[in-house]
Amino acid sequence: MVSLEKFYENVKVGFDKEEFKPKVRPLLDDVIMRLPDELQFQTEGEIFFASKSRVIENLQALEFPDHIISQWMGDNREGQCITEFGQNGEINSYYISIITNHFLLVSEEYIMGLIIHELAHMSYYWNLLVNEKPRFAKLGSKAKTILLHQIVGTNQEVESDEYYEKEKYVNAEAKRLGFEKEIDALES
Numbered sequence: 001m002v003s004l005e006k007f008y009e010n011v012k013v014g015f016d017k018e019e020f021k022p023k024v025r026p027l028l029d030d031v032i033m034r035l036p037d038e039l040q041f042q043t044e045g046e047i048f049f050a051s052k053s054r055v056i057e058n059l060q061a062l063e064f065p066d067h068i069i070s071q072w073m074g075d076n077r078e079g080q081c082i083t084e085f086g087q088n089g090e091i092n093s094y095y096i097s098i099i100t101n102h103f104l105l106v107s108e109e110y111i112m113g114l115i116i117h118e119l120a121h122m123s124y125y126w127n128l129l130v131n132e133k134p135r136f137a138k139l140g141s142k143a144k145t146i147l148l149h150q151i152v153g154t155n156q157e158v159e160s161d162e163y164y165e166k167e168k169y170v171n172a173e174a175k176r177l178g179f180e181k182e183i184d185a186l187e188s
């Protein structure tokens with residue numbers, strides 16, 4: 001169990017409109033409280049619920065690189081987790097965007113599935129990296145970047161085999177965290 005108070009000390013939550021807040025905020029709280037008390041959930045982060053156009057505007061305003069923003073163009077993406085890595089394979093922070101465009105049409109379980117899927121992206125990377133710190137420590141900065149890409153992938157592929165393969169691992173991670181039903185709702 002993760003305490004809400006502790007989690008929100010490190011994670012900021014935003015909505016572009018008040019409209020969805022009464023419905024979505026309790027679902028988010030529910031996901032957080034059900035998380036196992038693992039270290040990755042003490043990472044600094046931000047979760048933003050908004051229309052797709054506001055999500056894109058926001059990412060541009062925050063000056064995220066083009067390849068991250070372009071992941072939103074022309075596909076059916078409903079969420080994104082941008083993970084910021086440190087020099088030694090640590091995760092410094094994460095930034096989750098979830099679009100609300102279809103929120104009137106989908107079930108609560110589906111919305112919780114979206115939330116846990118994006119959190120599982122970060123958690124999946126965390127687990128891949130957690131035992132690799134000694135390997136990073138020995139390397140120069142260019143080699144560290146190469147090693148990071150070897151471990152977590154390049155994070156640039158949209159609708160590629162690598163992307164879909166990673167999505168499978170991320171959903172498996174979400175299920176490991178205890179959200180099998182919600183991932184099934186997301187995938188059905």
Ligand SMILES: [Zn+2]
Nearest residue numbers: 117121167170
């Ligand atoms: Zn994903």
